[in-house]
Amino acid sequence: MPAQSPADRIALRRRAIFAACKAAGLDDGARRQLVRNITGCASLADCTIGQLGEVLDHLNRGKQGYAGRKRSTPSADRAPLLGKIDALLAELHRVTGQVHTLKYADAIAKRNGWAECVDFADAAALKNIVGVLNRTLQYKIAGK
Numbered sequence: 001m002p003a004q005s006p007a008d009r010i011a012l013r014r015r016a017i018f019a020a021c022k023a024a025g026l027d028d029g030a031r032r033q034l035v036r037n038i039t040g041c042a043s044l045a046d047c048t049i050g051q052l053g054e055v056l057d058h059l060n061r062g063k064q065g066y067a068g069r070k071r072s073t074p075s076a077d078r079a080p081l082l083g084k085i086d087a088l089l090a091e092l093h094r095v096t097g098q099v100h101t102l103k104y105a106d107a108i109a110k111r112n113g114w115a116e117c118v119d120f121a122d123a124a125a126l127k128n129i130v131g132v133l134n135r136t137l138q139y140k141i142a143g144k
Contacts, residue, residue, distance in 0.1 A: 006049065013052040014044050020059035034058070081126035085118065088133040095140050108132050 004012075021031045035044055038058055039051040047055070074082050085105050092100045106117040112132075114125035121129065 010049050010052060013049060013056060017044065017052065017056055017059065020056065024059060077123050078121075078126060081123060081130060082118070084130050085126065085133060088130065088137055092133070092137055092140065095137065105129055105133065 017031075021034075026034065032043065035041060035047065035055055038055050039047050041047045041051060044052065044055075085102075089100045089102070089104065092098075092104075102118060108129055109115045109118055109121050109125060112128070114128055115121035118126070118129065
């Protein structure tokens with residue numbers, strides 16, 4: 001797949017914003033007002049790719065919070081381990097200042113051959129992921 005130019009990425013974000021506004025039931029005037037309130041720009045044509053991302057993020061937030069990647073409901077034996085993974089990722093974010101999402105844990109699981117993603121990992125693989133995240137956190141705290 002060829003690399004996308006910045007103009008292509010901007011066009012994709014604009015189309016996504018139009019689709020999200022249509023799904024939310026916003027007309028043209030409401031969309032323009034939303035863009036003006038969030039970015040200060042008069043129209044989408046004046047926005048940078050970062051500003052378009054801010055508008056899209058705002059539109060993707062529903063009443064229940066961010067409508068990003070959906071995760072499965074964990075079983076009773078996996079729920080505490082998934083909670084621990086979330087806590088370790090949050091602590092890594094606090095220590096390093098870099099955002100570590102569940103995609104980071106997914107990459108660890110896939111790289112080590114435990115599962116394709118955390119959702120499909122069994123309890124033993126989740127314990128291994130917790131161990132890896134804990135070691136990574138201790139390494140970052142030590143300043144290495």
